[in-house]
Each structure stands twice: as C-alpha cells, then as structure tokens.
Amino acid sequence: MADAIVSFARRPSPSPAGTHPGLLSGSDLAGFRAALETPTRLAYRDFEVFKTGPWGQGPVMLQQLALLSGFDLAALGEGSPELVHVVAECAKLAFADREAFYGDPRVVEVPLGDLLSKAYNDERRRLVGDEASHELRPGTPGGRTPRLPAAVAGGGTAVSAHDTCHLDVADRFGNLVSATPSGGWLQSSPAVPGLGFCLGTRAQMFWLEDGLASSLRPGSRPRTTLSPSLAFRDGRPYMAFGTPGGDQQDQWPLRAFLYHAELGLALQEAVDTASWHVEHAPSSFHPRRARPGELEIETSFPEATLKALERRGHRLVAVPPWSLGRVTAVCRQADGTLRAAADARSGQAYAVGR
Numbered sequence: 506m507a508d509a510i511v512s513f514a515r516r517p518s519p520s521p522a523g524t525h526p527g528l529l530s531g532s533d534l535a536g537f538r539a540a541l542e543t544p545t546r547l548a549y550r551d552f553e554v555f556k557t558g559p560w561g562q563g564p565v566m567l568q569q570l571a572l573l574s575g576f577d578l579a580a581l582g583e584g585s586p587e588l589v590h591v592v593a594e595c596a597k598l599a600f601a602d603r604e605a606f607y608g609d610p611r612v613v614e615v616p617l618g619d620l621l622s623k624a625y626n627d628e629r630r631r632l633v634g635d636e637a638s639h640e641l642r643p644g645t646p647g648g649r650t651p652r653l654p655a656a657v658a659g660g661g662t663a664v665s666a667h668d669t670c671h672l673d674v675a676d677r678f679g680n681l682v683s684a685t686p687s688g689g690w691l692q693s694s695p696a697v698p699g700l701g702f703c704l705g706t707r708a709q710m711f712w713l714e715d716g717l718a719s720s721l722r723p724g725s726r727p728r729t730t731l732s733p734s735l736a737f738r739d740g741r742p743y744m745a746f747g748t749p750g751g752d753q754q755d756q757w758p759l760r761a762f763l764y765h766a767e768l769g770l771a772l773q774e775a776v777d778t779a780s781w782h783v784e785h786a787p788s789s790f791h792p793r794r795a796r797p798g799e800l801e802i803e804t805s806f807p808e809a810t811l812k813a814l815e816r817r818g819h820r821l822v823a824v825p826p827w828s829l830g831r832v833t834a835v836c837r838q839a840d841g842t843l844r845a846a847a848d849a850r851s852g853q854a855y856a857v858g859r
Contacts, residue, residue: 506700507534513697547621549574552766555735559617560609560726566755568599571626578767584779584806586813593783593800594633596756598642600786605643605651608718609726619646637818639798641786654714654787669749673835675843683733683745710789730754730789746834752789756782757830772834773846779805780829803829
C-alpha cells in the first residue's frame with residue numbers, strides 16, 4: 506500500500522515539472538504513528554471544555570470562552586445586538602492569535618499557556634469596545650512578537666462543493682465521542698489506483714511562507730480547522746458537540762454552547778437560534794481571503810438588531826434564515842437521560858436514538 510501511495514504521489518504528469526507535486530515518501534509513511542494526546546482544556550462557569558492541541562484550531566474556542574468570561578451574556582439577552590457584538594469581537598481577537606501563533610507544537614513553540622491565561626485574556630478583553638474592529642490584532646502572549654502572513658487576499662471566500670463530516674455519540678455506559686473526520690475529498694484528491702481511496706487534502710492548510718507558526722515543514726502537521734468539542738459539567742462528562750464548516754467550526758457551535766450554558770436554552774433550542782460568524786482573519790483555505798469587519802448574519806434576526814449592529818460599524822453580509830450552521834450535539838444528564846440535537850439548516854443533520 507505504501508509503495509502504491511508513493512508511486513501515485515510522484516507519478517509522471519504532463520505538467521512542466523514532469524512529476525505530480527506530491528511530497529510524501531516511503532519513510533514518511535513508515536515513520537507515522539498514531540498518538541494519544543492530552544487535550545487542551547479550559548474551565549468556564551461550571552463547565553470544563555476540551556479541544557485539540559494547537560496543531561488544529563481547537564483552542565481558538567477556548568480563547569473565545571476565556572475572553573467572554575468577563576461579560577454577563579445572560580444579561581445581554583438572546584439575539585441582542587450587544588451579545589452578537591461582544592461574541593463577534595472576541596472571535597476576532599482569538600482568531601488573530603490563531604493566525605499568529607498556532608502550529609504543530611512538536612516542531613514550533615506555541616505559547617498555549619499564555620494564550621489561555623486569565624491575565625492575558627483580561628488584558629485582551631479591554632480591546633472589545635463599542636465599535637466593530639476592522640483590524641487583525643494578535644496579542645503578545647508572554648511578551649512574544651506576533652508573526653502574520655505578509656499578504657492576505659481581500660474579498661469573499663472561495664466557494665467549494667465539498668465539506669466536512671461531524672458526529673457526536675453518547676451511549677448508555679456514559680461514554681461521549683465527538684469526531685470531525687475530513688480531508689479525503691474526491692473533488693481535489695483522486696483515488697489512488699488499485700487502492701480505492703484518496704489521500705488526505707489537509708496539507709492545503711500549510712502556509713508556503715517561511716517563518717510562520719503554520720508554515721510547511723518536514724514532519725509537521727497542518728493547522729487544520731477540524732475541531733470536535735467535549736464538555737464536562739460539575740466535573741462529569743456532559744456534552745459532545747461540533748459542526749462541519751471550516752473556520753466556522755469554532756463559531757457556530759460556540760453560539761449554541763453559550764445559549765445552552767449561559768442562557769439556559771434546551772439543547773435543540775440553542776442549536777436553532779439565529780446564527781452569525783465573522784471571517785475577519787485569513788481563511789484557512791486557498792486563496793486565504795480575509796473580510797475585515799464583515800459579519801455574516803442570518804436575516805432571521807429582527808431588523809432593529811441588524812441596524813444596531815451596522816451602527817456599531819459591522820459590515821453586515823445578510824444571508825437567508827437557516828443558512829449558517831450544521832451543528833450537532835448530544836449530552837448526558839445527571840440522571841443518565843441522553844439528549845441530542847441536530848441543525849435543520851443543512852438538511853443532512855439528524856438526531857437519532859436507539
């Protein structure tokens with residue numbers, strides 16, 4: 506199998522280079538070992554949320570929670586312009602840090618302890634004002650100087666027909682699983698002849714600019730967008746949740762989690778709430794476009810809310826109701842009852858019990 510993969514990756518092609526631009530070698534495949542890693546975690550209210558390490562974007566949700574812990578979201582109210590504004594501005598700060606500092610911690614230093622610390626986020630929270638920010642503003646965790654890509658394209662994001670999968674599972678024994686498998690897209694990675702499967706496509710997440718935290722390096726993992734989530738409540742396993750959606754994988758589920766955890770909405774009610782996200786930082790996908798200051802938001806919000814957000818300086822991109830999100834979630838209540846929710850927006854998400 507390894508010989509077939511390497512032969513396919515470096516097969517002759519009509520391109521000027523003469524070979525397919527694959528980088529995999531036999532030694533890469535021989536040296537690979539799956540690993541069991543300690544998750545990144547953050548305490549938030551009476552919850553503890555678990556995410557991947559910074560080789561993925563998972564900790565960006567924890568950074569948003571650390572920033573939001575200084576606001577009384579319940580007092581702001583469900584769907585209020587004040588709540589949407591605060592959550593959007595905290596997302597901009599966290600994603601700016603993702604861009605400057607996240608990478609494979611096996612090969613680059615990622616100051617994760619500083620990025621998630623109370624002192625750092627107390628300082629960063631002061632940047633959230635009454636007006637929408639149109640700047641990409643990474644911080645200086647532990648006094649480190651941020652390094653951003655030299656050039657980022659402006660304008661809209663690239664449109665693609667493929668997408669990720671996500672599932673959350675709970676069983677009667679108390680186990681919870683959150684999984685976001687993705688990357689073997691037939692649209693961009695043809696099947697290996699004789700094997701019947703295609704190679705992963707997540708190396709597209711690397712930057713081809715030297716010196717960045719997520720630059721292409723030998724032996725490094727790409728900083729993926731894949732971001733399953735687990736949460737404990739009062740010290741016990743409680744909830745698995747997530748979504749497909751690229752860079753939105755740590756925004757749409759965060760909205761549902763906040764509405765459930767902070768405002769007390771039932772799981773399905775929280776998933777069904779009107780949705781929004783920012784694409785303020787460079788996209789993780791080619792052509793890496795950024796849309797500073799733009800807030801993509803469903804028109805299921807009241808017109809008064811949309812106008813209030815515009816007055817705060819947000820550049821609204823209004824989309825039809827039920828457009829933004831494919832969130833699923835499952836939780837185990839203290840009495841052992843299992844509950845599940847699935848987003849009606851995609852037409853492909855389901856909550857199933859047996």
